[in-house]
Amino acid sequence: MHSLALFTRLVAASLRGQARYPGSAIMLTLGQFLATGIELVAVWALFDRFGSVQGWTLGEVALFYGLVNMMFAVADALGRGFDVLGTDFLRTGSFDRLLLRPRPLALQLMAHDVRLSRLGRLLQGAAVLAYATVQGGIAWTPATVALALFAMAGGVALFLGILVLQGTLSFWTVESLEIANVLTYGGVQAAQYPLALYAQWFRRALTFAVPLACVAYYPGLAILGHADPLGAPAWVGWVSPLAGFAFLAAAFGAWRVGVRHYASTGS
Template identity: 45%
Template sequence: MADVIYPRLIGARLRSQMSYRASFALDLVTQVLAQWIELVVILVLFGHISALGGFTKDEVLLMYAFAGCAFGIADLFAGQLDNLPNYIRTGTFDVLLMRPLGTLPQIMVSDVRLRRLGRIIGAIAVMVYALTHVGIGWTPAKVALIIATPLAGAVIYGAVWVVACSVCFWIVEGREFANAVTYGSNTFTSYPINVYSRPLRWLMAFVVPGAFVAYYPSLALLGKQDPLGLPGWVGWTSPLVAGLAAVVAGFVWRFAVRHYRGTGS
């Protein structure tokens, strides 16, 4: 039944958005520009320096593009979790529990916004530029890595979204915490992780596995050694890390839902 219902829910939502095509096109362009505004920060930074953490401008742009594309995909499918505090506070989550469908998929398909494709488009444009300006020894494995990296990164971001938003089951107004972790992870992963302080690096790179969104895959593509000393094969493990992150996120969500008691409203 779920195989039929979810596509219909998504289709209905997408059709409603496409009914106002001019508005959709404007929103799409706005999202592309929003992605590129973050790019301006990097370009201004490299107007004053020649390397960041041992990486050139084009190499940092590659990391930025991977992170931006992955975050855009995750935002498209998991960004609806930002509404979880409202679901809990208003009692709407209780309605989801009464349906013979998973609560997490119901939230994820509740408000799929096509305008978020703009972030993905903007990041892909930067990725094409970066890939044509950095020195990569092309092999079939590296082509596969380029395709797999944004997808694995999206799963990692999605898992972070689920875990961070699960806090709202205990702290109803926990949206700010969730936003700090999810959107903060996007900013963190857009730069080489070796430029951050050790405590922040360990927290955001390995506890929250942000290093596997863009940093380590970029090292594998570029054939560069990790300044932090990890072996080169780590750059190929993002899909594995994404799978583990998804398992952990699923466990945390189920645990949170089982202990959900409502807000009394």
Template identity: 60%
Template sequence: MNGITLLVRYFTASIRSQMQYPASAMMLTFGQLASTAIEIVSIWALFDRFGAVKGWSFGEVMFFYALIGISFSIADFVTRGFDVFGTDFVRTGDFDRLLLRPRSAALQLVGHDFRISRFGRFVQAAVILVAATESLQFMWTPETVVLALWTIAGGTAFFVALFIFQAAMAFWTIESLEAVNALTYGGVYAGQFPLGLYARWFRTFLTFIVPLACVAYYPVLAILGRSDPLGAPDWFLPMAPAAGFGLLALSFLAWRIGVSKYMSTGS
């Protein structure tokens, strides 16, 4: 059985187990949708009170919000195993069981658990994208559709990388550090707004240290046909999501180093 077929089996088993209690699954999905909907309401309240903020309209900010939300929801859906790796695998010693199987540990962690409730955030972000399109009277073209898909792919790779880094740290810290959540869940909130709203040092951090801006801000500018008011060259904007895949490659390197240092629980 190849890796893709195995993941399909994992996915089918996970969804079937959750659908044993369909009302619970649907309520969790709706709860996820409702909780994230509060975010866009707070953003709307801000723009309703002050109007455009530094030249950015509410419709344009909804574009940032929607694409980063879609990217994160996909990453969150496929990385549940990495998210709970420290507590559910390293601390308990269950990671030994994964290493004994004739499949890569990373593949097994991807298939560990697929949560239906994550679709709530995805649906909400997709609806916001449609609303943003209508608000701006934006006309999609084949080029902008491809660029949007490229942006989502880069953003998904970026957040998957953060979850893998979080899991890799557990090899040395026993538990995944909560501080990493400031980059994962905090990154979702930071990516919802244009980069120009932040201080210079924070813009530098989000561009060169943790390249969130490369998968959220710059490509959205290219989709909307806007030049960067901060001075980034136009040719760079559509290429920026590649940074997400670069970070993903580094995270797998950190993961392999962590696995090589793993010494089990000794029990």
């Protein structure tokens, strides 16, 4: 069976398994929607108190919030296998079973447990994006729609790359390290606001180390039609999402090193 067809069947099987308990699936999805809504309330409270922050309005910041949360929701659904690699596969020896199958390891892990509940964060991000369209005065054109989809794809690749690195660390630590949560959930928090609000060292980290700005901030500026307060050329936003794919490629390079390091459980 072709790898893509196998991936589709594995994802469908995972979703069917969760759909057997519709009440649980609905409650988990609703819980995800409401839990992430607390972050939205915090953003609203900030702008309700001050009106604007360094010239940025709530409608404009809502664009960044909506985009980055939609990116993370998709990546989090696809990257669950890497998140639990240490506890569910390496410690139990189940990873050996994956190695014996004539299909890519990454594909098997991405289809391991596609969480339906992540739809809650995705829907919330889409709702906030609709709000940003109205309040931020965004005029969607074929070009800006294409850019938003390109940024989404780059952002999914970036967050998935972070989860791949988390799984890679498990080959040496077995237990997942909390530093990965700093990069995933902390990255979502940081990317919800314009890059210009942060200190210079943090801006550099978000641009060159973990390029969250490249998949959210710069494309967001291009969609809004705003000039960058930091002086970046306007064309940067149209190409910067490529950094997300480059990050994912580098993460899989590290992943291959980790797989070669693996020596089974010994039990």
